[in-house]
Amino acid sequence: MADKVVCITSGKGGVGKSTVTANVATALAMKGYKVVAIDADIGLRNLDLVLGLENRIVYDIVHVVEGVVPPEKALVKDKRTKNLYLLPAAQTKDKSAVKPEDLVKIVEELRDKFDFIFIDSPAGIEEGFKTAVTPADTIIVVANPEMASIRDADRVVGLCEAMQKPEPKLVINRLDPKKVARGDMLDVEDVLQVLSLDLLGVVPEDKNMVSYINRGEPAVLFEDSVAGKELRNIAERLLGKEIPIPKWTYSEGFLEKLKRLFGSE
Amino acid sequence: MGLMDRLRDAFGRPPAKEVAKKRLQLILKYDRAGLPPNAVEAVKEAILKALEEFPFIDTSGVNIHITESENTKGKIEIEVPVRNN
Ligand SMILES: Nc1ncnc2c1ncn2[C@@H]1O[C@H](COP(=O)(O)OP(=O)(O)OP(=O)(O)O)[C@@H](O)[C@H]1O
Ligand SMILES: [Mg+2]
Numbered sequence: 001m002a003d004k005v006v007c008i009t010s011g012k013g014g015v016g017k018s019t020v021t022a023n024v025a026t027a028l029a030m031k032g033y034k035v036v037a038i039d040a041d042i043g044l045r046n047l048d049l050v051l052g053l054e055n056r057i058v059y060d061i062v063h064v065v066e067g068v069v070p071p072e073k074a075l076v077k078d079k080r081t082k083n084l085y086l087l088p089a090a091q092t093k094d095k096s097a098v099k100p101e102d103l104v105k106i107v108e109e110l111r112d113k114f115d116f117i118f119i120d121s122p123a124g125i126e127e128g129f130k131t132a133v134t135p136a137d138t139i140i141v142v143a144n145p146e147m148a149s150i151r152d153a154d155r156v157v158g159l160c161e162a163m164q165k166p167e168p169k170l171v172i173n174r175l176d177p178k179k180v181a182r183g184d185m186l187d188v189e190d191v192l193q194v195l196s197l198d199l200l201g202v203v204p205e206d207k208n209m210v211s212y213i214n215r216g217e218p219a220v221l222f223e224d225s226v227a228g229k230e231l232r233n234i235a236e237r238l239l240g241k242e243i244p245i246p247k248w249t250y251s252e253g254f255l256e257k258l259k260r261l262f263g264s265e
Numbered sequence: 266m267g268l269m270d271r272l273r274d275a276f277g278r279p280p281a282k283e284v285a286k287k288r289l290q291l292i293l294k295y296d297r298a299g300l301p302p303n304a305v306e307a308v309k310e311a312i313l314k315a316l317e318e319f320p321f322i323d324t325s326g327v328n329i330h331i332t333e334s335e336n337t338k339g340k341i342e343i344e345v346p347v348r349n350n
């Protein structure tokens with residue numbers, strides 16, 4: 001597979017990189033692929049929490065870089081999904097503890113043993129971002145339909161181009177169909193007109209997301225999760241399946257409009 | 266939002282998403298060209314000043330904008346119309 005090594009990045013922080021990484025990795029592992037998710041957010045370890053693996057960590061990526069253990073030895077096996085592994089970030093070190101060439105070396109050592117290698121990038125556009133992107137064959141930019149996030153996503157796209165990487169694919173996260181219907185939030189078409197990237201998926205706002213993360217259970221494990229369904233579709237599209245992307249536009253009816261205008265919500 | 270704000274948004278003003286899209290399109294133009302947001306205005310002012318001494322130029326018709334460029338970060342295009350008479 002040409003796009004085996006996938007980096008998830010965004011520029012802006014808190015837009016859903018770790019959520020997308022954990023969920024798409026889980027969805028692919030559930031389908032039987034052997035998957036490792038690397039947390040490249042050194043110093044701000046988070047991916048372990050989304051997967052609920054925080055108390056199983058013995059070694060981390062900095063131990064691997066320092067030669068304390070080989071990469072395989074630092075992998076944490078997921079507790080529910082077979083075939084899914086996490087390479088945790090270090091919580092105490094700083095971003096410069098893993099250099100681009102270090103991550104390239106780790107990825108090369110893991111490459112033959114896995115079907116997919118996901119790299120969860122730190123926010124920002126400095127060295128941590130560059131390290132995360134360097135080994136990737138495929139880059140996914142996650143953006144919220146919101147001004148600052150889109151502006152930062154565009155910066156990231158420019159930097160990837162400067163690094164001679166393939167053009168990133170876009171995941172729009174936290175789209176709220178109600179706000180779109182009201183004309184308050186940018187819709188999918190608006191975002192694509194501004195960013196003009198290949199769209200890999202649109203993940204709606206999911207009010208249950210907080211509780212999934214609090215329990216350490218990715219949304220894709222739940223059949224009835226609205227975000228989980230679209231995150232599973234993103235996994236399918238990475239496998240080359242053509243699944244139409246819902247536009248998430250519904251028009252507010254006249255009564256709904258009146259209710260919103262004069263109601264007390 | 267209070268009732269008055271909601272009514273104004275519903276009937277008077279363009280939807281917030283349209284405003285956001287227009288703003289973003291402009292911001293990204295400048296970001297991509299690596300220019301500060303007032304760059305075009307500043308360049309325009311300097312050019313207009315320099316063109317004042319040429320009577321055959323219609324300074325009111327000077328048009329200036331950023332476009333994309335193949336081999337540089339961006340390109341500022343300036344149209345300088347010559348007067349008809
Ligand atoms: N589709 C969604 N619906 C609702 N909440 C979401 C959704 N996606 C992400 N969130 C919430 O947004 C928050 C940030 O998500 P996440 O940690 O994945 O972002 P991040 O980009 O990895 O952040 P950082 O830049 O700090 O690494 C989390 O609390 C998560 O629950
Ligand atoms: Mg994160």
